[in-house]
Amino acid sequence: MFDATATRAGPTRRTFLKAGAAVGGAFLLGFHLPSAMAANAETTVFAPNAFIRIDRQGKVTLIMPQVEMGQGIYTTVAMILAEELDAAFDQVVLEAAPPNDALYANPTFRIQVTGNSNSVRAFWLPLRKAGAAARALLVEASARIWQVDPATCRTDSGEVFHDASGRKASYAALVEHTAGLTAPADPPLKSTANFKLIGQSLKRLDTPDKVNGKVIYxxxxxxxxxxxxxxxxxxxxxxxxxxxxxxxxxxxxxxxxxxxxxxxxxxxxxxxxxxxxxxxxxxxxxxxxPNAAVSSDDVWKQLRAASEKEGVTARSVGDATGALSKGELIEAAYELPFLAHATMEPxxxxxxxxxxxxxxxxxxxxxxxxxxxxxxxxxxxxxxxxxxxxxxxxxxxxxxxxxxxxxxxxxxxxxxxxxxxxWTREEDIRHDVYRPVYRDRLSATLSGGRIVGWKHRITGSSIIARWLPPAFQKGIDIDAIDSAADIPYDIPNLSVDYVRDEPPAMPTGFWRGVGPNNNVFAIESFMDELARKAGKDPVAFRRDMLGKAPRLQAVLDLAAAKAGWGNPLPPRMGRGIALQTSFGSYIATVAEAEVDEAGEIRVRRIVSAVDTGIVVNPDTVVAQVQGGLIFGLTAALYGEITIDRGRVQQSNFHDYRMLRIDQTPAIEVHLIKSGEAPGGIGETGTTAAPPALGNAIFAATGVRLRRLPIDRSLLAGRKVG
Amino acid sequence: MINLRINGDMRAVDVPGDMPLLWVLRDILGLTGTKFGCGIAQCGACTVHLDGIPVRSCLLPVGTIGERAITTIEGIAETPNGAKIQKAWLDLEVIQCGYCQSGQIMSATALLNVTPNPDDADIDAAMAGNICRCGTYVRIREAIKQAAKSV
Structure with missing residues (x-):
């Protein structure tokens, strides 16, 4: 799958003009990625996708296909490349990739995109192989000079060593000797036990210029x-x-x-x-x-009507219809509002x-x-x-x-x-591309303290149909059903269907947490309702149905232990649990909240246990979960965009509120050590926080919240134990 | 002409007196470290110091500043508390996207100027005007405490 060639090229590619012209005589390695979405071998497109460049001064330039927006991806991707290249991390310089789908397409989406918490998942193996291939070429070059077997050489921190003869050569010195060599097609990768960089909380490369005003947005x-x-x-x-x-x-x-x-x-x-x-x-x-008269009432009427229609089946297991016809049918519907992104940079x-x-x-x-x-x-x-x-x-x-x-x-x-x-902030809020409204209808039957029948109907806009049309197949939006069709609980009869309903007037788009936002909120809130119906503790109820999901069971146990699940709390306080397997990561989150007599909510503490496979930079993963949880709390506590006469009614931070530091709970993130392939992390906290908080509020007040943002009037004046 | 003392330098600018300092800094003087976030003093991204006191530059008419010394993120390292805050911010990896962090650092430095050993309530009071959409608040809290302890 590799078609790597070492050249002594100067600026051979137009896209390299800027750096190439300045460097000259650089070692240039292009590599090909398999296209993950290709249907078969015949249609698979091989194209160079990312680059490592080493100049004669030993500077290692890594061309970043993924963009930095605070998630730490520059550092994480650089660590992955540098690990297999065996470069000294302080010699690594980053260069943002120019626009070029042929070279830099995301292997999952086939266009140059940073999103869906997918960078590490998509580039993990390709970048390791690129680093390993480059390293193999440098070893080959030095072995030829020394006339030794490459297998007797080793590398460390940007140098090749031949220990038997005591010789060594820097990558910089080897650059000119790589000309004409062919990179191995399938270079051996390091075993995880030999990682030197991966697994360390290395300092981020993008932050020093963010404390002194030098960074350019x-x-x-x-x-x-x-x-x-x-x-x-x-x-x-x-x-x-x-x-x-x-x-x-x-x-x-x-x-x-x-x-x-x-x-x-x-x-x-x-x-x-x-x-x-x-x-x-x-x-x-x-x-x-034509939208001059549209109001939020129209939006909700249309959505609720659409959710009564039969959807397109996304997943079917056993006999859901039969199982739902026996015993008490428990039903609930959950609704999520439009949301603006409100990035701090308008x-x-x-x-x-x-x-x-x-x-x-x-x-x-x-x-x-x-x-x-x-x-x-x-x-x-x-x-x-x-x-x-x-x-x-x-x-x-x-x-x-x-x-x-x-x-x-x-x-x-x-x-x-x-x-x-x-744009002014007002324009930014009023002309966003909004997280769609969703309505999730769930129904279930119980037997012996377990779920035996399950039906989940998701109704909402299809962002995929507009944004990535080839991925919208047979009426199913793969994003809208994410974390619902693949529900982790062991349920013998289940059915998940999807009704596409485009809201009037409002443009819809991806918003941190994407499809799992509504699905995890609906499923985990409903699981809590079912646990009460079954007369079981919410943790025990879930745990008993995780026989086929050991990684999720492990994070559940860890989160429950760290949060002190089951320990008594004062009146008006409660704990809530939420589980999810979204973005390839396994997360359990316990929220602890207090509700006062006026219905105001104080989130006191959040504990998340996370299994995201191999962790490249642990501190970055923790930061992403912390920040994601706060993003989710903001949505649960405040987030709603409404329209009247076709206009968005919110305009700035006074009426589209954000969580502030004085409302921020203590947050604990516990990582599970794992040898599995890395999962995605950037959006996970956002999906986790709302159901955990809603369930905590139920525990504190007995009030079940089925809509976001949380309506304080439902909680006000509530007399509780 | 309006004369301003910015980060120790005198700068003369030919702008209307009602023009907010934010846009003088960014668009006239090229000091882009101070950020535009909301324009109505709700988010704190535009925070600078006047004689060490934090102000929202997005609503501050430049003609009202007079002799007061303006300090922006570009000059905050020259102050002892500013340098401590910057170091703690990097040591604890507070920052994600970083867009709000100029304002956060200016507010945190101003807090230490008047309250050398702030507790949680002091931090809440001083920092609640600064929004961070990435959700770095937990680390901001820790970093302020660490900076306060450092010498």
Whole structure:
């Protein structure tokens, strides 16, 4: 599967121009990845995907196919590559990959994307093999010089050693001797016992410049001659610009230009303040279009009606219909609202468009799509469009979309200078691509303290059908059913079906936690309800049905022990448990919460036990779970986007609230040592927190919460033991 | 012309007096370490110091600053508490995406300026105006305590 060649090439690839020209005479290793989604061998496309470059000074440059948005992936990917290469980690330099699906496509999705907590899972073996192949070439080169058997050489920290003769050579010195050598097709990989870097909490490579203001995010791009713009799209989704009175705005100091497009108006100024003042001074009449009357009531009516329809079967085991017809049928429906991403870095994109080139500065999770959308708008060929992918001030799925790039390029078509388009926070909240509303209907029957029949109907928007159409097959959205069709409990008769229902007006997109968000919330809340019906402790009830999921059973036991499950708590306090197998990781989470007489909630403590297979950087995994839990708590406690007259009603952090430090509980994350392949981690905490909290609140108050965000009025005045 | 003392340097800027300091720093002076998050003093990403006191630069008219010394994230390492906070932030790997962290570091440094050994309640009071979407609060709390202990 490898087609690696060592060359003494200078800038042989256009995509390497920047670094290659400066380095020259570098060791260049391209490697091919198998395409995970290919249907069969004939259609499998082999294409180089990532690179290691070593120059004659010994600098090891790792070309990063995945983008850094705070998840620590630069460091993690570098550790994986450097481990098998046996490079000294402090010699490693990172370079963000340019847009190029052929070279840098994610093996799972076949486009250049960072998302779905998938980077380590997708690149784990390919990157290890790339590192190992590079290492083998360097060993081969030194063995030839020394005229010894390569098998008698070893490597460590960027050097090759021949212990028998006491000789050694640095990778830097070997670079020129790799020319003409062919990399092994299937280089041996290190055994996990020999890992030197993997498993260590190495310091992150991206953080030193984040404490002193030096780091450059998309919003910080300042190309020479840059102008500043902000925009207003029609507040009603799908609406258009009618009339614009710009007489006052034009006369404001610092305002340079008013750009009126079909669907938006932008003001360009000498700085963002002028642009904002100018935008506020415009009198815009909108043609609101077909969504002008849509409200949240319409959304929920439509969704609830759709959830009464038969869905497309996603999984069927045994005889669910038969099992559900015997004994007491327990039913519940759970509902999740629209959510905005609210990345701390508001949406922005800087564009310099000339007659024959387009230069873009942006933070994007989908670099090749960023380039493609600019090509489509401008008519320029891809190679004329340069995308500088800068660090991302929060992705969470928002930057899997390219609407901000689309708008900025269309504005830039009207502006003679480079233009930085920065959205106000209000625009960012009101023109997001929202986590869809979902309705999950569950029903079950019990016998002997166990579930014997189970039906789960998921109703919601299909993001996959829009975002990755080839993956939407036979009416099933693989994201929407994730963690439901593969429910970990041992249930003899079950049925999971999916009803696609696109909400009116609102664009929908991926949001941290994706499909498992609604499924884990619904399933784990329902499991709690069933445990009470069965008269069993919620931990024991779950545990008895995990016979086929030993890794989940282990984290359940660990979390319960660490959380002191079963120890008495004062009145108005409760503990709740939630389990999940999402993103290839096994997680059990116990939340401890207190509810006061006014119905206000204090989350006191969260304990998560995590089995995510081999852990590359333990501290990063812990950080991701901590942060993910807080992201999930924010959603459970506050998150809801509503619409009225086709407009989003929330606008900024005062009415779209975030958890703050004074509401943050103590968080404990316990990692289980494992030799299994790594799982995904970035989104797991987000899916875990809401059901664990909901179950804790039930334990504290006896009130079952079936909708998010948590309605305090249901809890207020509640007299509890 | 408005004269500003920023990180020890005098800078003259030709801007309207009602222009918020945030945009003067970012768009006129190129000091992009101070961040725009909300524009209504709800998130704290734009926090800078005036004479060591934390302020939200997104709502602070530049014409009202006068002689007061402005310190931004680019200059905070020059202050003893700023350097301690930065070191603790890296030692405990507080940061994820990092976008809010300029503001977090400015608020945390200002806290230590007035409360050398803050307890949890002090930290909550001083830091509740700074939103972190990545959820680094647990580590922020630990790092402030570690910085307070360091010499």
């Amino acid at each position: 998309g919003i910080d791009a300042m190309p020479p001659g840059v102008t500043f713009a902000t925009l207003a799209a029609c507040p009603v989704f799908g609406g258009k610009v009618g009339h614009v009175d710009d007489s006052k705005a034009k006369s404001l100091p610092g305002v340079r230009q008013i750009v009126v497009l079909d669907d938006l108006v932008a003001v360009v100024g000498d700085h963002m303040w002028a642009a904002r003042q100018g935008l506020e001074a415009l009198k815009i009449t909108w043609v609101e279009g 949406m922005n994109c800087t564009v310099h468009l000339t007659a024959d080139s387009c230069e873009i500065w942006v933070g994007s999770q989908v670099l090749s799509r960023a380039q493609a959308v600019a090509a489509k708008i401008t008519g320029l060929p891809l190679e004329k469009i340069t995308v500088h992918n800068l660090l991302i001030g929060g992705g969470f799925g928002r930057r899997l979309e390219v609407d901000h790039i689309d708008k900025a390029v269309r504005i830039a078509q009207q502006v003679a200078a480079p233009v930085k388009v920065v």
